[in-house]
Amino acid sequence: MTISVETLRVATTQPSRMTVRPLGEVIDFRNEIVHPKDRPQGPVTFVGLEHIESNTGVRLGADLIQLEEMTGRRARFSKGDIVYGYLRPYLNKVWIAEFDGICSVD
Numbered sequence: 001m002t003i004s005v006e007t008l009r010v011a012t013t014q015p016s017r018m019t020v021r022p023l024g025e026v027i028d029f030r031n032e033i034v035h036p037k038d039r040p041q042g043p044v045t046f047v048g049l050e051h052i053e054s055n056t057g058v059r060l061g062a063d064l065i066q067l068e069e070m071t072g073r074r075a076r077f078s079k080g081d082i083v084y085g086y087l088r089p090y091l092n093k094v095w096i097a098e099f100d101g102i103c104s105v106d
Contacts, residue, residue, distance in 0.1 A: 040067035045101035074102040
């Protein structure tokens, strides 16, 4: 899952006006999927759950892949998005993207 961080910044910069609201009201969810059937082409950086350290937000690596060789669907993220791995939420794998790329849909 990826989330645009810009709205989150606005919500947290005015603490005197803080109110409890559902997360979906203060952030924009991105749901852009890259699918092999769409025949995407070219190189792209892939960040998977194995590339994000638990509880720290530190990216440990990434893979450069060719979109035309991709075998399954992937989520697209943009620089500044919050990338959150929800497959095993207790691992707390979350990262603020430093570049545009794709990640697993988990």
